[in-house]
Amino acid sequence: MSVLIFIDNAGDHIRKASQEVLSYGAKVAEQLGTTAEGIILGTVTYDLTTLGKYGVKKIHQVKDESLNQLDTQVYTKVIAQVAEATGAQVLIFSNNVDGKAIAPRLSARLKAGLVSGAVALPDTTEGFVVRKNVFSGKAFADIAVNTAIKIVSLSPNAYKIVTGDGTAEVVNFNATVETSKIKVTSVTKASGEILLTEAEIVVSAGRGLKGPENWGMVEELAKVLHAATACSRPVADAHWRPHNEHVGQTGYAIAPNLYIAIGISGAIQHLAGVNRSKVIVVINKDPEAPFFKAADYGIVGDAFEIIPKFTAAITKMKG
């Protein structure tokens, strides 16, 4: 019996989303009176024993280089072998890109009920009930899992990372690894950038910015705040900004600590993707903009005047 936590293979570092699931999984194990163990597929260049600080006692590594490429069909079979051998009772993923690809497949293979997009620890007082996002952040649902084995995928930025001073024992797991039917031909990664879904602070701008040539000041503001940049849907549709910055009901759903919305009206579909942000700041020249109703702080005024002042004031504060 154990809680088995899936650690994304990011190669040379551990993702924030993985730190969150390790912390969350350790707490779930404590709640269930069992141990938390990690699983990682493929090889990495950092020392996995250090991950013990998030509360895992043991990490099962399937050291097969072919697994450095994520293929859901191959991964599912390998994870199922580890889950069976370790008697995993609960499996935990991040509901990020990797988790969304693997967890449902594994759920079907193990016939284990899946709660995707969890935002809280399971309630284990009576059964196993987990709160998750529904209606793109406009509500939550409490999902009861009926099966012996349970899978939870945790929303990024929904659980605080907890660290202690443990170290983990890394054990090599000899799994049968199939050959992938999918051949990866190229990988493009934006290096050094802050992932939008993991970012603590997000600076987002909408049609009020008038055109792509005006995004320089938005990027500067984001830079001084170490923030990721985002945009509204029409901005992405008009190709002023890349698709992967589009937040809202039909884009990314995010939950940063601070969301700064500039020149965005606050349409219901936009709010759906961002209303789980802890603090919302709205800058809009229209005092009637609906976004002000969802905001914690606001300035009614012209973005083109306010953004540079905002950047300067933050730079000054940070000294």
Add this chain to the structure above:
Amino acid sequence: MKILVCISKTPDTTAKIAFTDNNTKFDVNGVQWIINPYDEWYALVRAIELKEADASTVIHLITVGGPDADPIIRKALALGGDEAIRVNAESSDSYFIAMQIAAIVKQGAYDLVLAGKETIDYNGSSIGGMISELSDYPYVALATKFELAGTKATITREIEGGEEVCEAALPLTVSCQKGMAEARIPNMRGIMAARTKPLKVVEPITADTLTRVAGFVLPPAKAGVKLVPADNVEELVRLLHEEAKAI
């Protein structure tokens, strides 16, 4: 080539989100229903484009739902697709739904199964992965581009902080998101044609449900906005730093 496109009925994006029966049921009162945007804009339209490029392509649509899903599936047929199948069952459990679709995939021996990346109501992102496993198809999740040459597909998919291009032979399941295709509006010819396209209703196979909705909760309302004058941006920075502790 035979393509199966998964179509889900979801509340309109402007629908009021409220619950009844002691917060255990979604309140459908006055709700307008739409095709889940990811299914419509990306999965379905891409399938239609593939058929436009190769007229021998056959597109079937599948939905799992009650008779109230028929207008939605007709609307999807108005955009394109040759025929539709509705599995006559209602469930909020992804595994149950995936079992129904996988049964159709096996019967129809589809070369390509397309699903939206998630539905905008349950946000599960689960159906594509589950049907792939249940029908033992390779699966590419969160695809932003899909090209086909013979039976070889070239797919661009999202990875954490970037994208990846990969190749795979059919059969294959793909979940679709922005980038795949541009949304279309059905035209009069399509709407007329949809009326006579076959919509087969089949009864569900026996399948377990693994999860159950115990209840719904609405997020707490915001306390109200604190406005800062436009000529005092320093004050906003101070509040964010000292009061909100957000920077």
